[in-house]
Structure formats: C-alpha cells, structure tokens
C-alpha cells in the first residue's frame with residue numbers, strides 16, 4: 228500500500244506529543260475511527276497538512292448545536308426541520324474535527340469549536356471561515372491559512388476532510 232502511494236520504506240507511523248499521527252518526513256496524515264470503521268488519509272506534502280473525520284450519520288442523543296456552532300451557524304441551520312438539522316449539526320461537527328486535526332501541527336493548542344465557521348455546500352466542498360485568536364505581533368500570528376474542506380455521506384457514514392496551507396503572512 229505504501230509503495231502504491233509512493234511512500235518509501237517501512238518507517239513506522241508514530242504519535243506526536245499532542246496525540247496526532249506522526250508520519251515519515253515529507254508526509255502528512257490523519258486518522259479517525261468510530262465503532263467498527265477506521266479511516267486514514269495520507270499525502271506527500273512539504274506545504275500542507277490534512278485532517279480526516281468519520282461519523283455515523285444518525286442524529287446524536289443530545290443536541291450539541293449550541294456547543295459547537297457559532298451564532299451565525301445557528302442562524303443558518305434554523306430553517307431546517309429537526310432531522311435534517313441534526314444531521315447538519317453532525318456534518319459541521321465532523322468538518323470542524325477534520326479542521327482541528329489539520330490545524331494542530333501549525334498551532335499546537337486546543338482550538339475551540341467557535342474558532343471555525345463551516346457552511347457545507349451541495350457540491351461536497353464547504354465555505355470555511357477561521358476565527359483564530361490574533362496577535363498584534365505579526366511574528367506570533369497563527370495564520371493566515373487556506374482551508375479546503377470536502378465531505379460526503381455514504382453507507383450511513385459522514386466522511387469529512389480538511390487540507391490546510393499556511394499562506395504567506397501579509
């Protein structure tokens with residue numbers, strides 16, 4: 228498998244001090260697992276990181292919307308009927324977890340759910356706004372970042388991924 232995707236040798240996949248997967252130099256990757264499903268995403272990269280997340284596509288027992296969505300996102304989903312709304316909340320949750328995993332190598336800190344706004348689009352992409360903490364000292368700023376989120380639903384699952392690139396500081 229590694230040879231098929233051009234990953235050299237048998238270097239082990241380790242764990243970063245923050246719990247993420249540590250791939251061989253020049254590679255980025257991410258892992259997610261739920262129940263009996265596990266997914267992994269790996270890509271050769273000198274410039275970007277990736278994150279992946281899988282969720283079982285059924286409404287959660289508790290409504291977590293207010294815990295994970297911003298006021299603007301709550302407004303966006305307000306017109307939805309209860310069942311599609313619950314599935315939309317789960318999709319946005321998954322996208323944010325993917326973003327978290329891809330951001331972690333850059334920021335190395337807990338990133339709250341209110342620090343990203345995600346609007347999934349019908350074509351499987353999403354509009355994303357990062358609302359990361361800022362710093363007056365440009366050398367301490369975390370971004371800016373370009374974030375590319377993809378998602379799909381299949382076989383009772385939601386799969387999301389994020390690809391993040393740190394843009395040149397303005």
Ligand SMILES: CC(C)(COP(=O)(O)OP(=O)(O)OC[C@H]1O[C@@H](n2cnc3c(N)ncnc32)[C@H](O)[C@@H]1OP(=O)(O)O)[C@@H](O)C(=O)NCCC(=O)NCCS
Pocket residue numbers: 245246247248257258259260261279280281323324326327328329331332338339340341342343
């Ligand atoms: C770390 C976190 C994203 C894991 O998600 P989860 O739904 O609990 O579990 P998943 O199965 O999807 O992912 C687990 C994998 O995430 C990876 N992971 C753990 N910490 C990580 C980190 N800091 N950075 C990147 N990947 C990480 C590991 O590979 C782990 O696999 P392992 O348990 O086999 O080692 C989640 O627990 C969390 O802390 N979220 C923080 C808040 C957040 O998502 N904010 C959104 C901001 S936009």
